[in-house]
Amino acid sequence: MLLDYDRLGWLRGALLAFTGLVAAFLLLPVVFIVLLSFGSSRWLAFPPPGWTLKWYEELFAEPAWLEAALTSARIATMATVLAVVIGLMASFALVRGKFRGRDAVRGLLLTPMVLPVVVFAIAIYAFFLRIGLGGTTAGFVIAHTVLALPFAIIPISAALEGFDKSIEDAAIVCGASPFEAKLRVTLPSIKIGIFSAAIFAFLASWDEVVVAIFMASPTLQTLPVKIWGSLRQDLSPVIAAASSLLVLLTLSLMIVTALIRRKLST
Amino acid sequence: MTEPFLSIRNLRKTFGSFVAVHDVTIDIPKGEFLTFLGPSGSGKSTTLYAIAGFQDPTSGDVLLEGRSLLSVPSHKRNIGMVFQRYTLFQHLTVAENVAFPLRVRRRPDAEVNRKVAEMLSLVRLEGFGGRYPGALSGGQQQRVALARALAYDPPILLMDEPLSALDKKLREEIQAEIRRIHRETGVTILYVTHDQDEALHLSDRIALFRDGRIAQIGTGEDLYLRPACEFVASFIGNSNFLPAEHLQTTDGAATIRLADGSIVSGVKATQEFGQGQKTRLMVRPEAFRLRPGPATAGLAVEFIDAAFFGERRRVVARTSAGQEIDVRPPSDMANDHDETAQQSGQVFFDPAAAFLFPALQTT
Numbered sequence: 001m002l003l004d005y006d007r008l009g010w011l012r013g014a015l016l017a018f019t020g021l022v023a024a025f026l027l028l029p030v031v032f033i034v035l036l037s038f039g040s041s042r043w044l045a046f047p048p049p050g051w052t053l054k055w056y057e058e059l060f061a062e063p064a065w066l067e068a069a070l071t072s073a074r075i076a077t078m079a080t081v082l083a084v085v086i087g088l089m090a091s092f093a094l095v096r097g098k099f100r101g102r103d104a105v106r107g108l109l110l111t112p113m114v115l116p117v118v119v120f121a122i123a124i125y126a127f128f129l130r131i132g133l134g135g136t137t138a139g140f141v142i143a144h145t146v147l148a149l150p151f152a153i154i155p156i157s158a159a160l161e162g163f164d165k166s167i168e169d170a171a172i173v174c175g176a177s178p179f180e181a182k183l184r185v186t187l188p189s190i191k192i193g194i195f196s197a198a199i200f201a202f203l204a205s206w207d208e209v210v211v212a213i214f215m216a217s218p219t220l221q222t223l224p225v226k227i228w229g230s231l232r233q234d235l236s237p238v239i240a241a242a243s244s245l246l247v248l249l250t251l252s253l254m255i256v257t258a259l260i261r262r263k264l265s266t
Numbered sequence: 267m268t269e270p271f272l273s274i275r276n277l278r279k280t281f282g283s284f285v286a287v288h289d290v291t292i293d294i295p296k297g298e299f300l301t302f303l304g305p306s307g308s309g310k311s312t313t314l315y316a317i318a319g320f321q322d323p324t325s326g327d328v329l330l331e332g333r334s335l336l337s338v339p340s341h342k343r344n345i346g347m348v349f350q351r352y353t354l355f356q357h358l359t360v361a362e363n364v365a366f367p368l369r370v371r372r373r374p375d376a377e378v379n380r381k382v383a384e385m386l387s388l389v390r391l392e393g394f395g396g397r398y399p400g401a402l403s404g405g406q407q408q409r410v411a412l413a414r415a416l417a418y419d420p421p422i423l424l425m426d427e428p429l430s431a432l433d434k435k436l437r438e439e440i441q442a443e444i445r446r447i448h449r450e451t452g453v454t455i456l457y458v459t460h461d462q463d464e465a466l467h468l469s470d471r472i473a474l475f476r477d478g479r480i481a482q483i484g485t486g487e488d489l490y491l492r493p494a495c496e497f498v499a500s501f502i503g504n505s506n507f508l509p510a511e512h513l514q515t516t517d518g519a520a521t522i523r524l525a526d527g528s529i530v531s532g533v534k535a536t537q538e539f540g541q542g543q544k545t546r547l548m549v550r551p552e553a554f555r556l557r558p559g560p561a562t563a564g565l566a567v568e569f570i571d572a573a574f575f576g577e578r579r580r581v582v583a584r585t586s587a588g589q590e591i592d593v594r595p596p597s598d599m600a601n602d603h604d605e606t607a608q609q610s611g612q613v614f615f616d617p618a619a620a621f622l623f624p625a626l627q628t629t
């Protein structure tokens with residue numbers, strides 16, 4: 001191979017340094033936020049003059065933060081369920097179906113991933129206002145489902161492509177109805193794809209801010225919207241605390257994912 | 267005549283303008299082991315899938331004990347099937363795989379457990395029930411698939427090249443198992459293969475497919491000893507085809523003139539021929555002898571290459587017309603003289619073991 005790591009010589013050191021730099025560039029801001037959330041300075045001075053948990057106390061004392069987190073979780077969960085169910089059905093049609101315009105349908109379903117989010121947000125905002133879904137949970141969930149759908153379709157389709165249809169046929173000759181065969185044989189066989197779809201879909205909704213800002217109302221705010229809103233009012237370390245918790249949650253979700261994936265694939 | 271057990275009537279299947287199966291009609295008695303043999307793409311699987319219900323025939327019918335199966339969905343046909351590819355359910359253990367058809371039929375636990383044990387012992391995999399398919403060899407996986415397909419006592423078992431992914435030794439081993447299982451269960455088996463040895467080893471009868479049609483159906487002996495056409499003769503066993511001119515036929519015994527001018531009488535005419543018609547004479551390599559017998563015809567040849575294989579010699583010879591032929595005479599223990607050591611000589615065959623086919627068949 002042209003670029004064999006073992007034969008790079010001194011370049012190897014350079015490569016390591018560069019990789020380290022990129023990683024630091026990506027991770028340091030997060031580390032700073034976490035550090036600042038424990039710092040005693042009201043003005044986010046660094047290095048912090050002392051250490052404290054009072055920002056977390058303030059955070060938990062204000063019910064709006066908790067409520068925003070719960071709203072985020074609720075909307076993300078509903079969007080995930082919908083995206084996975086629709087993604088599953090869409091994947092069967094896209095992978096197994098032979099109909100005219102199949103590629104066009106696939107392209108359409110994946111557009112939310114490439115369309116500038118702001119464009120999508122404005123369009124759906126205007127549309128939902130007109131049909132009375134503006135500022136409702138239903139509208140919020142639908143908007144996030146559309147955004148999450150590509151993230152569900154891609155891993156599920158990939159898993160389904162890799163699944164030999166003969167196995168489903170075997171279940172059918174064994175006496176299972178086509179639906180039962182899918183439920184008892186095909187779905188368990190593509191469970192890793194479905195699981196990945198759920199995680200990606202959840203994250204796509206959980207930390208989404210642009211569409212959320214348009215969908216939100218004073219009584220319906222997700223965590224990213226709340227953070228964004230608070231930032232504009234004042235730069236309080238409480239935001240750092242909220243952000244740290246968000247990071248912690250995402251991180252734990254990813255660790256749990258890795259563990260479950262490992263278990264599923266054995 | 268009594269109703270045949272399984273009957274395929276004028277089955278036809280087209281994909282767009284392409285005709286995969288032309289017009290296949292077969293009656294299969296209960297308990298028969300019938301093999302669909304033929305080159306790849308000849309319509310064997312398509313015919314099998316029409317019986318399983320995965321392909322709707324364009325026209326024709328499939329009848330089981332006189333009743334059409336076509337309106338019955340696959341999962342209600344109660345047919346067993348083993349596929350070419352490995353189709354075990356990877357997330358279930360071997361025992362759960364075998365139990366699957368019984369579970370979907372909501373059979374009681376006691377019966378399921380008894381049947382699973384019985385099936386695993388039938389395929390000689392006792393003690394493998396708790397394993398997952400991923401931990402089994404290819405041969406073991408296909409045996410589990412066989413156990414799963416037989417667990418619900420289906421009247422018909424379909425097998426689509428189940429051994430083609432296995433190596434030769436394993437294949438022969440499992441062929442023997444399949445024969446035994448057929449004997450022990452009495453199930454009617456329809457088996458697809460492109461391997462003639464496998465077909466000859468396993469089957470009661472063989473249906474030889476060619477381009478979506480059945481070229482001939484009969485026992486292995488029928489196909490080898492009484493081929494209906496040149497295709498059958500060349501597909502089953504080995505064969506030499508010598509150009510010949512038909513002179514006359516009486517009672518199915520034809521007289522012909524070979525390319526070197528020699529006249530041979532008493533060859534088997536497979537159909538009616540006109541006088542002077544161009545034909546091809548088929549002689550199997552193993553029908554040749556190196557010494558004349560009571561009624562043999564001789565063919566002057568040059569010996570090009572010869573090798574000794576114990577039970578027989580394998581000789582490459584060239585006729586005076588310049589055609590290379592394959593000659594495999596059995597060794598003669600009573601006479602150790604090697605005629606092929608000479609540059610040229612004669613090979614002999616019994617005209618009654620040679621078949622006359624029309625020339626210029628599209629192959």
Ligand SMILES: Nc1ncnc2c1ncn2[C@@H]1O[C@H](COP(=O)(O)OP(=O)(O)O)[C@@H](O)[C@H]1O
Pocket residue numbers: 281284285286304305306307308309310311312313
């Ligand atoms: N679903 C299909 N669409 C189009 N052509 C097909 C399809 N299935 C089979 N064929 C064609 O029909 C012919 C017979 O196929 P098949 O029955 O699988 O042959 P065999 O099993 O004898 O190898 C082949 O030429 C194959 O390409």
Ligand SMILES: [Mg+2]
Pocket residue numbers: 307310311312
């Ligand atoms: Mg086939």
